[in-house]
Amino acid sequence: MEDLLKGLNIYLVGMMGTGKSTLAKIIAEIMNYRVLDSDDIIEQLAGASISDIFAEMGEPEFRKLETQVLGKIAVQTRTVVATGGGIILSKDNWYYLRQGLTIWLDVPMPLLMDRLRSDTKRPLLRNVDLETKLSQLLNERRSLYQEADLHFSISTARPPRAVAEDIIATIPSVLRKPPQIIGENN
Numbered sequence: 001m002e003d004l005l006k007g008l009n010i011y012l013v014g015m016m017g018t019g020k021s022t023l024a025k026i027i028a029e030i031m032n033y034r035v036l037d038s039d040d041i042i043e044q045l046a047g048a049s050i051s052d053i054f055a056e057m058g059e060p061e062f063r064k065l066e067t068q069v070l071g072k073i074a075v076q077t078r079t080v081v082a083t084g085g086g087i088i089l090s091k092d093n094w095y096y097l098r099q100g101l102t103i104w105l106d107v108p109m110p111l112l113m114d115r116l117r118s119d120t121k122r123p124l125l126r127n128v129d130l131e132t133k134l135s136q137l138l139n140e141r142r143s144l145y146q147e148a149d150l151h152f153s154i155s156t157a158r159p160p161r162a163v164a165e166d167i168i169a170t171i172p173s174v175l176r177k178p179p180q181i182i183g184e185n186n
Helices: 020-031 039-048 050-057 059-073 090-097 109-115 131-145 158-173
Strands: 009-015 034-037 081-082 102-106 151-152
Touching: 009 020, 020 034, 020 081, 020 158, 034 039, 039 050, 039 151, 050 059, 059 090, 090 109, 102 158, 109 131, 151 158
Parallel strands: 009 081, 009 102, 034 081, 102 151
Antiparallel strands: none
8 A cells, every 4th residue: 555655645525524534533543644634723723713713704714724724734745634524615725635645435414414413513504404504515515526536435324443444445446556667677
């Protein structure tokens, strides 16, 4: 795997509630990579929660911060990055994401709803019908998520470590093998 990845960053993309933050930590641990969470970095830089950033500055300003943070993350190597669910909305962000390996974590709506039903921290889910809002966001974002290098479906509630191990086992299927040198000395 090390030869195939050559230090490439791994970016986990997908809807909120898909387990990007949890899985990033486990994948990084297994692969001996660093782990970063783009939302955590944004909160540290802004000195405010994502909810407060949305409330005080609005989503467009949050998206600008997100792009700035992703640009700084992209210069790293050997890093698993948990991204925010909307990071795929910006073409500028795709410039950075394509410098690594992007993995779309795709979770069915009933499982997403179970995971997010009692979540009060996510600004896009405040004071809305959860199923309607999640369906709307997924419909708006699905074609962008599909641009990821690897589409990984998570259809049932399984232990995160088992899911992470399955993701890692799937990575070689989307990586090019280095060219083999064939000659008299081989």
